[in-house]
Amino acid sequence: AQSVTQLDSHVSVSEGTPVLLRCNYSSSYSPSLFWYVQHPNKGLQLLLKYTSAATLVKGINGFEAEFKKSETSFHLTKPSAHMSDAAEYFCVVTPSGTYKYIFGTGTRLKVLA
Amino acid sequence: ETGVTQTPRHLVMGMTNKKSLKCEQHLGHNAMYWYKQSAKKPLELMFVYSLEERVENNSVPSRFSPECPNSSHLFLHLHTLQPEDSALYLCASSQDPPGGTGYNEQFFGPGTRLTVL
Numbered sequence: 584a585q586s587v588t589q590l591d592s593h594v595s596v597s598e599g600t601p602v603l604l605r606c607n608y609s610s611s612y613s614p615s616l617f618w619y620v621q622h623p624n625k626g627l628q629l630l631l632k633y634t635s636a637a638t639l640v641k642g643i644n645g646f647e648a649e650f651k652k653s654e655t656s657f658h659l660t661k662p663s664a665h666m667s668d669a670a671e672y673f674c675v676v677t678p679s680g681t682y683k684y685i686f687g688t689g690t691r692l693k694v695l696a
Numbered sequence: 697e698t699g700v701t702q703t704p705r706h707l708v709m710g711m712t713n714k715k716s717l718k719c720e721q722h723l724g725h726n727a728m729y730w731y732k733q734s735a736k737k738p739l740e741l742m743f744v745y746s747l748e749e750r751v752e753n754n755s756v757p758s759r760f761s762p763e764c765p766n767s768s769h770l771f772l773h774l775h776t777l778q779p780e781d782s783a784l785y786l787c788a789s790s791q792d793p794p795g796g797t798g799y800n801e802q803f804f805g806p807g808t809r810l811t812v813l
Contacts, residue, residue: 615794615800617801619804624806624807624809625806625807626700626702626786626788626804626805626806626807627786627788627802627804628804629801629802629803632801673739677794677800681794682744682746682751682752682793682794683741683752683794684729684741684794684802686738686739687738688737688738689738
């Protein structure tokens with residue numbers, strides 16, 4: 584069965600320090616992978632997507648993610664956190680041949696001044 | 697308006713009421729989705745429409761009734777809901793349904809915060 588696991592439900596970082604949000608997936612076939620961000624009382628916004636063209640994917644607001652097939656991981660990183668990055672982040676896998684987007688349980692990022 | 701819009705943004709209803717949630721996408725997409733987002737639970741896919749045809753019904757109770765009159769509009773009709781149905785209901789659209797050869801990201805609306813008393 585396909586699934587996605589976000590390893591941390593909460594992450595706290597200081598402003599200006601690196602961010603790492605971890606995601607592992609399980610999929611029988613080559614999946615599509617996405618990261619979304621949700622600010623309070625807002626809908627979800629796409630940060631980046633894995634399209635198989637490159638394993639290192641750059642997204643908006645300085646975020647990037649690296650697809651590692653051998654580790655079945657798609658971790659999200661940012662070199663320097665900003666206060667506006669405080670939000671909830673969702674890793675999503677779409678197994679090929681299905682109508683389903685499978686969401687992780689989310690990681691809430693807190694940025695400390 | 698651009699993107700995906702949802703109305704109303706907030707809704708309070710009693711268990712015997714009938715109400716409808718509306719979603720409109722201005723992106724020319726062919727697939728639309730309803731999700732339920734409850735506190736401390738993963739996002740739950742409820743319904744998927746592709747070219748106005750329902751292609752996924754994820755074991756949703758019959759008190760939730762979707763309608764897709766055209767590719768730009770999606771409704772969720774609500775009837776005799778329960779307090780546990782209180783949640784944020786999100787609408788999304790994508791160019792095509794997932795699972796094909798493309799990598800279709802979803803575009804989400806801001807959601808309707810529903811409270812059932």
